[in-house]
Amino acid sequence: MDVQFLGGAGEIGRSAVLVDDRLLLDYGMASESPPQYPVGDVDPEAVVVSHGHLDHVGAVPALMGAGDLPPVHWTPPTRDLAVTLAEDTLKLHGSTPRCPFTETDVRRLTQASRTHGYGETFEAAGYEVTLYNAGHIPGSAHVLVDDGETRLLYTGDFHTGRQRLVEATTARPEADAVICESTYSDVTHEARESVEQQFVESIRQTVWQGGTVVVPAFAIGRTQEVMLVCAAHDVDCYLDGLASA
Protein backbone atom coordinates (compact mmCIF):
# COMPACT_ATOMS: atom_id res chain seq x y z
CA MET A 1 0.00 0.00 0.00
CA ASP A 2 1.47 3.32 -1.07
CA VAL A 3 0.27 6.37 0.85
CA GLN A 4 0.72 9.99 -0.24
CA PHE A 5 -0.22 13.13 1.69
CA LEU A 6 -1.53 15.89 -0.60
CA GLY A 7 -2.11 18.31 2.28
CA GLY A 8 -2.77 18.38 6.00
CA ALA A 9 0.52 16.79 7.07
CA GLY A 10 2.40 19.36 9.17
CA GLU A 11 -0.38 21.92 8.80
CA ILE A 12 -4.04 22.36 9.71
CA GLY A 13 -6.40 22.39 6.77
CA ARG A 14 -6.76 20.78 3.31
CA SER A 15 -6.41 17.18 4.54
CA ALA A 16 -6.06 14.70 1.68
CA VAL A 17 -4.51 11.21 1.62
CA LEU A 18 -4.08 9.26 -1.62
CA VAL A 19 -3.80 5.46 -1.38
CA ASP A 20 -2.09 3.65 -4.30
CA ASP A 21 -2.95 6.52 -6.61
CA ARG A 22 -6.59 5.42 -6.75
CA LEU A 23 -8.41 5.79 -3.42
CA LEU A 24 -8.66 9.30 -1.99
CA LEU A 25 -9.36 9.80 1.73
CA ASP A 26 -10.69 13.33 2.32
CA TYR A 27 -10.09 16.36 0.08
CA GLY A 28 -10.20 19.45 2.24
CA MET A 29 -9.71 23.14 1.85
CA ALA A 30 -7.89 25.60 4.13
CA SER A 31 -10.04 28.70 4.47
CA GLU A 32 -7.18 31.17 4.35
CA SER A 33 -7.15 34.15 2.06
CA PRO A 34 -6.79 33.03 -0.67
CA PRO A 35 -8.13 29.51 0.12
CA GLN A 36 -5.63 26.66 -0.12
CA TYR A 37 -6.34 23.31 -1.78
CA PRO A 38 -4.50 19.96 -1.76
CA VAL A 39 -1.42 19.77 -3.99
CA GLY A 40 -1.11 17.94 -7.31
CA ASP A 41 -3.64 16.70 -9.83
CA VAL A 42 -5.70 13.72 -8.74
CA ASP A 43 -8.02 11.46 -10.66
CA PRO A 44 -9.19 8.94 -8.03
CA GLU A 45 -11.34 5.89 -8.73
CA ALA A 46 -13.24 6.52 -5.48
CA VAL A 47 -13.31 8.97 -2.58
CA VAL A 48 -14.06 8.32 1.10
CA VAL A 49 -14.76 11.30 3.37
CA SER A 50 -14.22 11.11 7.14
CA HIS A 51 -16.47 14.03 8.16
CA GLY A 52 -18.19 17.24 7.14
CA HIS A 53 -15.68 19.91 8.14
CA LEU A 54 -14.23 22.25 5.50
CA ASP A 55 -10.63 21.12 6.05
CA HIS A 56 -11.61 17.52 5.21
CA VAL A 57 -14.36 17.84 2.61
CA GLY A 58 -14.24 21.41 1.25
CA ALA A 59 -12.61 20.63 -2.11
CA VAL A 60 -14.45 17.37 -2.93
CA PRO A 61 -16.83 19.05 -5.45
CA ALA A 62 -13.71 19.98 -7.50
CA LEU A 63 -13.28 16.23 -8.23
CA MET A 64 -16.60 16.20 -10.11
CA GLY A 65 -15.34 18.29 -13.04
CA ALA A 66 -14.70 16.02 -16.00
CA GLY A 67 -15.29 12.47 -17.21
CA ASP A 68 -16.68 9.72 -15.00
CA LEU A 69 -17.72 10.76 -11.53
CA PRO A 70 -15.75 8.94 -8.83
CA PRO A 71 -18.19 7.57 -6.24
CA VAL A 72 -17.99 9.53 -2.97
CA HIS A 73 -18.54 7.39 0.13
CA TRP A 74 -19.58 8.91 3.45
CA THR A 75 -22.27 8.83 6.14
CA PRO A 76 -25.63 10.58 5.51
CA PRO A 77 -24.85 13.51 7.89
CA THR A 78 -21.46 14.04 6.20
CA ARG A 79 -23.15 14.21 2.80
CA ASP A 80 -25.65 16.82 4.04
CA LEU A 81 -22.93 18.92 5.69
CA ALA A 82 -20.68 18.69 2.60
CA VAL A 83 -23.41 20.04 0.33
CA THR A 84 -24.20 22.88 2.79
CA LEU A 85 -20.49 23.80 2.93
CA ALA A 86 -20.14 23.64 -0.86
CA GLU A 87 -23.07 26.01 -1.32
CA ASP A 88 -21.56 28.37 1.26
CA THR A 89 -18.18 28.27 -0.53
CA LEU A 90 -19.92 29.17 -3.82
CA LYS A 91 -21.58 32.09 -2.05
CA LEU A 92 -18.21 33.34 -0.73
CA HIS A 93 -15.88 32.57 -3.64
CA GLY A 94 -18.13 31.39 -6.51
CA SER A 95 -17.64 34.52 -8.59
CA THR A 96 -13.83 34.49 -8.25
CA PRO A 97 -11.33 32.43 -10.27
CA ARG A 98 -10.12 31.01 -6.93
CA CYS A 99 -13.19 28.77 -6.57
CA PRO A 100 -12.24 25.38 -8.03
CA PHE A 101 -15.82 24.19 -8.57
CA THR A 102 -19.21 25.32 -9.86
CA GLU A 103 -22.88 24.79 -9.03
CA THR A 104 -22.94 22.01 -11.64
CA ASP A 105 -20.12 20.20 -9.80
CA VAL A 106 -22.13 20.38 -6.56
CA ARG A 107 -25.14 18.84 -8.36
CA ARG A 108 -22.88 16.08 -9.75
CA LEU A 109 -21.60 15.48 -6.23
CA THR A 110 -25.07 14.48 -5.09
CA GLN A 111 -25.20 11.99 -8.01
CA ALA A 112 -21.80 10.55 -7.01
CA SER A 113 -22.81 10.22 -3.35
CA ARG A 114 -22.95 6.74 -1.74
CA THR A 115 -23.98 6.76 1.91
CA HIS A 116 -23.13 4.11 4.49
CA GLY A 117 -23.80 3.51 8.17
CA TYR A 118 -21.12 2.77 10.77
CA GLY A 119 -19.82 -0.79 10.66
CA GLU A 120 -21.16 -1.56 7.15
CA THR A 121 -18.28 -2.76 4.96
CA PHE A 122 -18.40 -1.62 1.32
CA GLU A 123 -16.17 -1.77 -1.75
CA ALA A 124 -14.34 1.34 -2.99
CA ALA A 125 -11.67 1.31 -5.74
CA GLY A 126 -11.09 -2.40 -5.07
CA TYR A 127 -10.64 -2.03 -1.29
CA GLU A 128 -12.91 -3.13 1.52
CA VAL A 129 -13.76 -0.03 3.51
CA THR A 130 -15.57 0.32 6.84
CA LEU A 131 -16.57 3.49 8.70
CA TYR A 132 -16.60 3.67 12.53
CA ASN A 133 -17.99 6.40 14.80
CA ALA A 134 -15.22 8.93 15.49
CA GLY A 135 -17.14 10.93 18.15
CA HIS A 136 -16.14 14.30 16.64
CA ILE A 137 -19.28 15.74 14.98
CA PRO A 138 -22.49 14.09 13.69
CA GLY A 139 -21.57 11.54 11.01
CA SER A 140 -17.81 11.70 11.66
CA ALA A 141 -15.95 8.48 10.93
CA HIS A 142 -12.69 6.62 11.31
CA VAL A 143 -11.97 5.00 7.92
CA LEU A 144 -10.59 1.44 7.79
CA VAL A 145 -9.15 0.44 4.39
CA ASP A 146 -8.35 -3.24 3.72
CA ASP A 147 -6.64 -4.48 0.54
CA GLY A 148 -6.62 -8.13 1.69
CA GLU A 149 -3.06 -7.90 3.01
CA THR A 150 -2.83 -4.59 4.85
CA ARG A 151 -5.38 -2.82 7.01
CA LEU A 152 -4.89 0.95 7.09
CA LEU A 153 -6.80 3.02 9.64
CA TYR A 154 -7.26 6.71 8.88
CA THR A 155 -8.68 8.21 12.07
CA GLY A 156 -9.88 11.58 10.75
CA ASP A 157 -10.67 14.01 13.58
CA PHE A 158 -11.92 12.14 16.64
CA HIS A 159 -13.00 12.74 20.20
CA THR A 160 -12.65 10.31 23.09
CA GLY A 161 -14.35 12.46 25.74
CA ARG A 162 -17.98 13.19 26.45
CA GLN A 163 -19.76 15.83 24.37
CA ARG A 164 -23.42 16.77 24.50
CA LEU A 165 -23.85 16.61 20.71
CA VAL A 166 -22.31 13.20 19.92
CA GLU A 167 -21.18 10.06 21.72
CA ALA A 168 -17.41 9.64 22.25
CA THR A 169 -15.59 7.21 19.97
CA THR A 170 -15.09 3.74 21.37
CA ALA A 171 -14.21 2.03 18.08
CA ARG A 172 -10.70 0.57 17.99
CA PRO A 173 -10.56 -1.55 14.82
CA GLU A 174 -7.39 -3.63 14.38
CA ALA A 175 -4.99 -2.17 11.86
CA ASP A 176 -1.45 -2.69 10.52
CA ALA A 177 -0.89 1.04 10.03
CA VAL A 178 -2.61 4.11 11.47
CA ILE A 179 -2.73 7.65 10.10
CA CYS A 180 -3.71 9.62 13.18
CA GLU A 181 -5.07 13.13 13.52
CA SER A 182 -2.69 14.87 15.93
CA THR A 183 -3.70 18.55 16.18
CA TYR A 184 -4.03 18.37 20.00
CA SER A 185 -1.68 15.45 20.56
CA ASP A 186 0.55 17.24 23.10
CA VAL A 187 -2.16 19.30 24.80
CA THR A 188 -3.86 18.32 28.05
CA HIS A 189 -7.38 19.73 28.07
CA GLU A 190 -8.95 20.99 31.29
CA ALA A 191 -11.81 18.82 32.57
CA ARG A 192 -14.91 19.39 30.48
CA GLU A 193 -17.19 20.02 33.51
CA SER A 194 -15.06 22.86 34.89
CA VAL A 195 -14.70 24.54 31.46
CA GLU A 196 -18.46 24.37 31.02
CA GLN A 197 -19.01 25.82 34.50
CA GLN A 198 -16.62 28.73 33.89
CA PHE A 199 -18.26 29.46 30.53
CA VAL A 200 -21.76 29.56 31.98
CA GLU A 201 -20.65 31.67 34.97
CA SER A 202 -18.98 34.24 32.71
CA ILE A 203 -22.18 34.50 30.62
CA ARG A 204 -24.34 34.94 33.74
CA GLN A 205 -22.03 37.58 35.16
CA THR A 206 -21.95 39.56 31.89
CA VAL A 207 -25.73 39.46 31.49
CA TRP A 208 -26.22 40.40 35.17
CA GLN A 209 -24.04 43.46 34.58
CA GLY A 210 -26.31 44.45 31.68
CA GLY A 211 -24.09 43.13 28.90
CA THR A 212 -24.65 40.90 25.90
CA VAL A 213 -22.45 37.90 25.12
CA VAL A 214 -21.36 37.12 21.56
CA VAL A 215 -19.86 33.65 21.13
CA PRO A 216 -17.95 33.19 17.87
CA ALA A 217 -17.95 29.47 17.13
CA PHE A 218 -17.22 27.15 14.22
CA ALA A 219 -20.50 26.56 12.41
CA ILE A 220 -20.52 22.78 12.35
CA GLY A 221 -20.32 20.96 15.67
CA ARG A 222 -19.06 23.70 18.01
CA THR A 223 -22.08 25.99 17.58
CA GLN A 224 -24.55 23.19 18.29
CA GLU A 225 -22.47 22.05 21.27
CA VAL A 226 -22.46 25.59 22.72
CA MET A 227 -26.25 25.78 22.25
CA LEU A 228 -26.70 22.47 24.09
CA VAL A 229 -24.53 23.75 26.95
CA CYS A 230 -26.63 26.93 27.13
CA ALA A 231 -29.88 24.95 27.06
CA ALA A 232 -28.65 22.70 29.87
CA HIS A 233 -28.02 25.78 32.03
CA ASP A 234 -31.18 27.70 31.03
CA VAL A 235 -29.27 30.37 29.14
CA ASP A 236 -31.20 31.83 26.20
CA CYS A 237 -29.26 32.07 22.94
CA TYR A 238 -29.79 33.24 19.37
CA LEU A 239 -28.09 32.04 16.23
CA ASP A 240 -26.83 33.60 13.02
CA GLY A 241 -24.43 32.81 10.20
CA LEU A 242 -23.67 29.54 8.40
CA ALA A 243 -24.81 27.50 11.42
CA SER A 244 -28.37 28.66 10.83
CA ALA A 245 -28.32 26.98 7.38
Ligand SMILES: [Zn+2]
Ligand atom coordinates in the same frame (compact mmCIF):
# COMPACT_ATOMS: atom_id res chain seq x y z
ZN1 LIG B 1 -13.10 18.22 12.10
